[in-house]
Amino acid sequence: MTGYLMGHEPIIRLGFFLTVFVAVVGWEAVVPRRTRAVTRRARWPNNLGISVLNTLILRLVFPVAAVGIAALGQQRGWGLLNNVAMPFWINVAVSVIVLDMAIYLQHVMFHAVPVLWRIHRVHHADIEFDVTTGLRFHPVEILLSMAIKLGVVAALGASAVGVLVFEILLNATSMFNHANASLSSRLDRVLRWVVVTPDMHRVHHSVLPEETNSNFGFNSPWWDRLFGTYRAQPRDGHDAMLIGLDIFRQPVELRLDHMLLQPFRGPVGSYPIGSRRASR
Numbered sequence: 001m002t003g004y005l006m007g008h009e010p011i012i013r014l015g016f017f018l019t020v021f022v023a024v025v026g027w028e029a030v031v032p033r034r035t036r037a038v039t040r041r042a043r044w045p046n047n048l049g050i051s052v053l054n055t056l057i058l059r060l061v062f063p064v065a066a067v068g069i070a071a072l073g074q075q076r077g078w079g080l081l082n083n084v085a086m087p088f089w090i091n092v093a094v095s096v097i098v099l100d101m102a103i104y105l106q107h108v109m110f111h112a113v114p115v116l117w118r119i120h121r122v123h124h125a126d127i128e129f130d131v132t133t134g135l136r137f138h139p140v141e142i143l144l145s146m147a148i149k150l151g152v153v154a155a156l157g158a159s160a161v162g163v164l165v166f167e168i169l170l171n172a173t174s175m176f177n178h179a180n181a182s183l184s185s186r187l188d189r190v191l192r193w194v195v196v197t198p199d200m201h202r203v204h205h206s207v208l209p210e211e212t213n214s215n216f217g218f219n220s221p222w223w224d225r226l227f228g229t230y231r232a233q234p235r236d237g238h239d240a241m242l243i244g245l246d247i248f249r250q251p252v253e254l255r256l257d258h259m260l261l262q263p264f265r266g267p268v269g270s271y272p273i274g275s276r277r278a279s280r
Helices: 002-030 040-061 066-076 088-112 114-124 131-135 139-156 160-177 185-191 198-205 222-227 256-264 273-278
Strands: none
Touching: 002 131, 002 160, 040 131, 040 139, 040 256, 066 139, 066 160, 088 114, 088 139, 088 160, 088 222, 088 273, 114 139, 114 256, 131 160, 160 198
16 A cells, blocks of 8 residues: 555645645635635735645655655654554554644744744735635745654654545645635534634634634644633634734735745744743
8 A cells, every 4th residue: 555655645635635625615605704805816826826836846855755754664664653563543543643733833833933933924924814825835834844744754653644644634624724615603613623614723814913823723623722722713703803914914915926035024023922922
C-alpha cells in the first residue's frame, strides 16, 4: 500500500482537493452566510494564485514531502510508533490525532511570536471570508509548516497512510471551515463538537485581537476547548463582525504582489498573543 501511495499521492490529493473545493463553492452559492462586499474577481485570482505558487515552491524545496518521510521512516525504523507493536488502524489514528495537535500548537505559535505573526497575518489580511481564504498563506509559512510537519512525522514514526489521511483531512477541513455558507444553528451546535465549523472558525478571522487569538483548530475543535482558546461567538455577531486586520484593508492589498510583501510592511500591532497580554 505504501508503494501505491508514494506513486499516486499527488493525484489522490488533487482529486480530493478538487472535489471538496467544487462542493464548498456550490454550498456557498446556494446558502451564503454573509453578504459579499468584495467581488470574487478582486480576490479569487490572487488567493488561488498564491496557492498555486505555494504548491510549486513546496515541490521544489521539499521534493519528498511528509508522506515520503513517513514511508522512509517505516523502512528505517524512525520514531516512536515504528518501534511499538500496535494494530495498523491504531497507528493511523494516533498519527492523525498527534499531527492535528501539532498543527494546532503551530498555529498558536504563529500568533504568539511577532516575527511568525508577520508571516501568518497574510492569511488574516483577507477582508472577506470564503473557501479561498483557506488557501491563502504566505510561501514562507508554507515552508516553515512543512519543515515542522516533517520533524513531527519523523519523531512520531507516523505511518504513510496516517499522514496522507491527515493531509487530506487538513486540506478539506480548511476549505470547509472557511466557507461563506450557512448551517442551521442547531446543526452547527452539534457539528462543532466533532469538527471545526465555519461559524466557529470565522470568529478567528475577526478584526478584534481577542477574537483573532481564539479558535485555532482546523480539524478537531477539542484542542481549543482543552487549552482554553475556544470562543463560541463573535462579539458583534456573524453578520456585523468585521473580517480581517486593522491594516492592509485597501483593495490594492488583495493583489498577489502586495500579499507577498505584507510580512515586511507595517507594524506588528496588537495581534500577537504576547503583545496583547503585555498591553493590558
